Amino acid sequence: MTMKSLTVMEPGRAEFLQEEKPKATGRMMLVKVKRTGICATDFSIYTGESSFVKSGQIKYPVRFGHEWSGIVEAVGEDVKDFKVGDRIVSDSGFACGECEVCKAGDYAACRNDRSVGTVNAWPGSFAEYMLVPEYHAYKLPDNVSYDEGALVEPTAVSLDAFTNFEMKPGMTVAVIGVGAIGMSAIWLAKYFGADKVIAIGLRDAKLEIAKQIGADNVVNSREVDPVEAVLKATGGKGADLVIETTGYESALVQAFKMTIHTGRISIVSFYEKDITIPMDDVVHRKITIRGAAGQYQNPGRVCEIMGKNPVKLTPIITHRLPFHECLDAFENEKEYHNTKIKVMVEFE
Ligand SMILES: [Zn+2]
Numbered sequence: 001m002t003m004k005s006l007t008v009m010e011p012g013r014a015e016f017l018q019e020e021k022p023k024a025t026g027r028m029m030l031v032k033v034k035r036t037g038i039c040a041t042d043f044s045i046y047t048g049e050s051s052f053v054k055s056g057q058i059k060y061p062v063r064f065g066h067e068w069s070g071i072v073e074a075v076g077e078d079v080k081d082f083k084v085g086d087r088i089v090s091d092s093g094f095a096c097g098e099c100e101v102c103k104a105g106d107y108a109a110c111r112n113d114r115s116v117g118t119v120n121a122w123p124g125s126f127a128e129y130m131l132v133p134e135y136h137a138y139k140l141p142d143n144v145s146y147d148e149g150a151l152v153e154p155t156a157v158s159l160d161a162f163t164n165f166e167m168k169p170g171m172t173v174a175v176i177g178v179g180a181i182g183m184s185a186i187w188l189a190k191y192f193g194a195d196k197v198i199a200i201g202l203r204d205a206k207l208e209i210a211k212q213i214g215a216d217n218v219v220n221s222r223e224v225d226p227v228e229a230v231l232k233a234t235g236g237k238g239a240d241l242v243i244e245t246t247g248y249e250s251a252l253v254q255a256f257k258m259t260i261h262t263g264r265i266s267i268v269s270f271y272e273k274d275i276t277i278p279m280d281d282v283v284h285r286k287i288t289i290r291g292a293a294g295q296y297q298n299p300g301r302v303c304e305i306m307g308k309n310p311v312k313l314t315p316i317i318t319h320r321l322p323f324h325e326c327l328d329a330f331e332n333e334k335e336y337h338n339t340k341i342k343v344m345v346e347f348e
């Protein structure tokens with residue numbers, strides 16, 4: 001029994017391979033992949049520009065893909081909590097399940113963990129089938145589609161921007177960047193009860209989509225100074241929570257200028273170099289800065305929110321490709337670049 005996968009062989013070259021279909025044993029489940037979203041990380045693995053490639057943490061050939069949803073087709077003999085036919089998503093990294101901390105259930109502390117399709121790659125979701133350990137899997141609620149399921153991973157990353165932040169009535173959240181992370185942050189901010197959500201981006205078409213998923217105000221930073229726009233929208237005070245998702249130093253500097261006294265900045269992006277920030281703003285206005293990234297369990301929380309939130313996140317899916325044609329999104333990325341938010345790959 002074989003299956004088709006898409007594997008990056010070397011920078012700039014990915015190939016469809018015919019691979020052995022894996023077998024579910026122990027606590028593993030064999031999952032038939034239904035959707036895989038393409039993310040900027042996937043593209044940087046394809047081109048070789050990823051800092052993880054440069055540091056040697058990603059080695060070629062690599063089967064990538066980490067934003068997925070699927071259905072359980074077979075379970076190993078020790079799987080207890082899932083059955084054939086369950087619709088699932090997972091954490092973005094898998095602990096080994098065998099070391100001392102894993103046996104104690106503290107998977108986040110495992111030193112032998114592998115990220116799905118990225119660092120020390122667990123074979124990822126650009127494949128018809130993949131193996132998933134049950135202790136990192138989450139069931140999709142019945143009213144949550146496979147499309148939404150494949151958006152759980154980026155949303156689980158932006159969810160961390162709200163960790164230890166108490167949303168109170170009347171609060172304003174400003175989100176810089178309207179890629180998938182920024183969009184899911186906008187969607188979550190509204191769900192968590194922000195009075196006003198301000199989306200800051202460069203393209204009107206994407207800002208229109210930001211409105212559909214919950215943004216109250218949109219700011220095109222090519223036309224308007226975003227700091228002035230946020231101050232104006234908040235009576236001169238600034239936003240209570242500013243979420244920076246672009247990875248640009250200039251955007252982060254703006255974040256400091258648009259945050260309210262005692263406000264909070266959550267940073268959900270990498271800058272890939274040392275940068276200069278206006279530290280005196282932090283001191284004067286007693287700003288809290290928090291780095292945010294994915295963590296275990298967040299996908300389960302996102303599944304729950306998706307099941308409850310009547311506002312759908314799916315308008316951020318701007319492109320769809322069948323699996324056998326998805327190489328086009330990598331080879332001809334320029335044609336997608338200006339209009340894409342999320343490119344969704346569909347499996348049979
Ligand atoms: Zn991603």
Ligand SMILES: [Zn+2]
Pocket residue numbers: 095096097098099100101102110111112113
């Ligand atoms: Zn372990």
